[in-house]
Amino acid sequence: MDFRLTSDQESLLDAVNKIALEFAAKPTEFHGFALVGNQLEQELQDGEFFDIAQVPEFGPVAAALAVERLARLPYAVEAALSMLVRPHVEGELPRPFAIVENGRPGRFVATAKTILVIDGDNVGVAHPAPDQVESVESLFAYPMGKLRAGVKTTPLPSGDAAQVRKWIRIALAAEASGLLQAAIDSTVDHLTQRKQFGRPLGAFQALRHRMAECAVLAGGVRWLALKAASTGDEGDAALAALHAQESATRVIYDVHQMLAAMGMTLEHSLHLWTYRLKALQSELGGRGGQATAIAQHVFGAAPK
């Protein structure tokens, strides 16, 4: 065990951080549901950041840390699947990536060049033409889209499908970790500034304790995501995804309670994190889906 970063990883994350700082604030005039980071996407592409997991000096842990850092921004960018899942799909597949699960609308589907099509236990790969996808209006803070019927999907062999599911879980947990932290940070700012009954809201113990519990959950998600990225173990991946989805359930409710009506407005940024978390809550069968994987890979129950 040694949780220090190598100097290569540190420099890489400094570089990611430098880009991230340019996109730290939501444009004041933006009042939409999803803030799409096209320019951020371009900068990451230009710097070849989407390929860092494959660089031996950086590896999947550095990629997970980069995903987490980028998720803390108000901008949504397709980084998690490209950085953590794409290296585990056979062939040099074009990005952006997206997931369509059981025919539902998915994040980034309308602009994706590669779509992972998940149907029950089967995973396939599709490369839709522009007229085979369409954007969907949604409260979720990702650009949501759906796949039209009739797109050719190439099924993955079951071993590859399992590998893809595992890395989707890790990507989901790393992204959720950043989203949770950003939502908490934003709420802490509010509780520090907003005064009621003559003192900052953050000085009321009832709220302080709930925020402290949220912080404990968020940090736990971070550790489990990093560990899973490091080990690439099926059980670790499922534990990380479950803890992410479970913590999201709790934290989203609490941070919205703390911001009350202010958090309901599109002027405030909170929904840009919480409504990405909400989109992640259902992925790969939600908590029940992760629990089934944990039963098999951690508790040794017979596969379903």
Next chain:
Amino acid sequence: MDFSWDAEQQAFRSTVRNFLATHLPPDWESQAHGPGSASQSAFSKKFCAKLAAEGLLVPHWPKRWGGRDADPWTAFILAEEMWEAGEPRGGQYMNVNWIGPTLMRCASPEQQERYIPPMMRGETIWCQGFSEPEAGSDLASLRTRADKHGDAYRINGQKIWTSYAGDADTCFLLARTSPGRDGISIFLLPMNTRGITVRQIPSVIGEGDIHEVFFDEVEVPASAMLGAEGKGWEIVRTALSLERVGIPRFALATRMLHRAVDKLKQSGRFGHGAVEQAAKARAACEAARFYSYSIVDQRRHGVATGAEASVARFATVMAERSVGEFVVEHVPEAISGADTLLLAHHQRAIVAGIASGAAEIQLNLIATDFLKLPREPR
């Protein structure tokens, strides 16, 4: 970031496991003795002496005090294996974790010569005289008085919830020498001193775990004071920060969760509700484990640990809670004597958020020092 154990760490863990396999009695896990019971205390003295003889009691202590200056990972692997095995060291784990190290830092040479060698040989039990009937979470309001009379102090007052007091040889006692936080001093007090009365409090935690301790005109020489007069609060704050991630509770909780799940699997009862609850509990245990490891990693690299230790402690409390609730809901027969080990774990787990300070105090610390939220008015 490396999440694996190196060869030396793996070898050390094997050594500890082999030691446990050799020296724990075959019926160890079916013995239902409380952690502070007379039988456990007697066993711990024999067991810890053997650990000491093998260099496994205090490997992280300096050579001068029987150790080999092993790194914090060694100490933590040892603690994990001991706790997972049901803590055969009994109350002596406190000596190893924080009482010994605190004496090395703050005690006079005479005090060190008197008290540290019996600890490093594994033959002495301490209790901590902290909580009082009117001073629990608000520990600094303690009332037990130590009044100076010439070269001696006369101690009067009462401690409560004191673990291991029934068989303790020495008390690490907090007493008031003057008003306020700066008026708290520490005394190293032999428990056979005249005027000390110990009364066990029956509890759901198990036999011999908690006690009331009464001090009636207990006279100690001024040389029994640890550090300077009025410095007790400062010393104890540092000591307790070591204790926050002192017990790797997640290790036994994880083992007990797997034990409970195995029972359900064997009887065909590991179905939907149980699967999801077990999975959540397992994730909570794993989160607590890596939070705790992150603190050990900080210690290993000489980084001062702050509020992160409180975060780790609270994560551990949540892990214990989730395993405890799982067992009560899905393997309730364990609480009625069908599984002594699950029962013993339950009894230890229910105090996870209470022993060594209420978890809500940790939440206050997390809010103020970790999240940097405004302080509450006092």
